[in-house]
Amino acid sequence: MFFVCRSSAHIGRLALAASTVLAPVAASAQDVREVMPAAALSSPSRYTVNAGDELDVFVWGEERMQRQVLVQPDGTFAFPLAGTIKASGRNVSDIAMELRERISLNYRAAPPDVTVSLREATGMRFYVLGKVRTPGSFTSGTAPNILQALSMAGGTAEFADVAHAVILRQTPQGQVVEPVELKRLLKGGRSLDPGDLAKPLPTLSSGDVLVIP
Known part of the structure; x- marks a missing residue:
C-alpha cells in the first residue's frame, strides 16, 4: 500500500x-x-529495456532505415514508418515484433524482417x-x-x-x-x-x- x-x-x-x-x-x-549484470549483454533477449538504453534497429533490405536509437526518459523512441514505440519494460524481441507490424502497414508485399539489438545498456x-x-x-x-x-x-x-x-x-x-x-x-x-x-x-x-x- x-x-x-x-x-x-x-x-x-x-x-x-x-x-x-x-x-x-x-x-x-x-x-x-x-x-x-553481465547477463544483460550476454543474453539481451532476456534483458528488459530501460530509459537511457541504446538500441540498434536493422530493417532488412532497407539501408536507409538502419539506425541507432536512444530510449527517451519516457521509455519510448521514434522510428520512421512506425511512429513512437514504447520500449521500456520490454525485451528486444517484443520491440522488433511491434516495429515489423507497424512498418508492414506501408508495404503491399511481404514486409521486411526487423532486428533489434541492445547496443548499450545503462x-x-x-x-x-x-x-x-x-x-x-x-x-x-x-x-x-x-x-x-x-x-x-x-x-x-x-x-x-x-x-x-x-x-x-x-x-x-x-x-x-x-x-x-x-x-x-x-x-x-x-x-x-x-x-x-x-x-x-x-x-x-x-x-x-x-x-x-
Whole structure:
C-alpha cells in the first residue's frame, strides 16, 4: 500500500534526508557504485529495456532505415514508418515484433524482417541510503527486489532501524512512500511463518530510493 509523503512528518523527514544525500551522490562519480549484470549483454533477449538504453534497429533490405536509437526518459523512441514505440519494460524481441507490424502497414508485399539489438545498456538506476554499509547509486539490468538492492549496498550497518525501512518513489501525483517489511526477513527463518517467503518481495523501479533509517 502506498501513502503520500506529506501525510506523515516522519516520512517527510526521511524524504528530506534522502533528497539532501542524493545531490552529492549523483554529483560525484566516486560515490556511484554501478552493478550491471553481465547477463544483460550476454543474453539481451532476456534483458528488459530501460530509459537511457541504446538500441540498434536493422530493417532488412532497407539501408536507409538502419539506425541507432536512444530510449527517451519516457521509455519510448521514434522510428520512421512506425511512429513512437514504447520500449521500456520490454525485451528486444517484443520491440522488433511491434516495429515489423507497424512498418508492414506501408508495404503491399511481404514486409521486411526487423532486428533489434541492445547496443548499450545503462540499466535502471536506484538508490540505497541511510544505515547501510555502502550507500549510493546503483544500476541493474532488471528490477531488483528489496533484499537484492540491500545486498548491492553491502547490507545493513550497525544500529540500522530495519523496522522502519521505506521505498520513496516519484510519481506524476507526487512523492509516495511504501513501507517495507525487512525486520522479519533479516532475522531469519525462525521469525517467519510458513508461506511468508512465497509472497513476492517489493521490487524497486528506476529512480526509487530505498531508505534504511
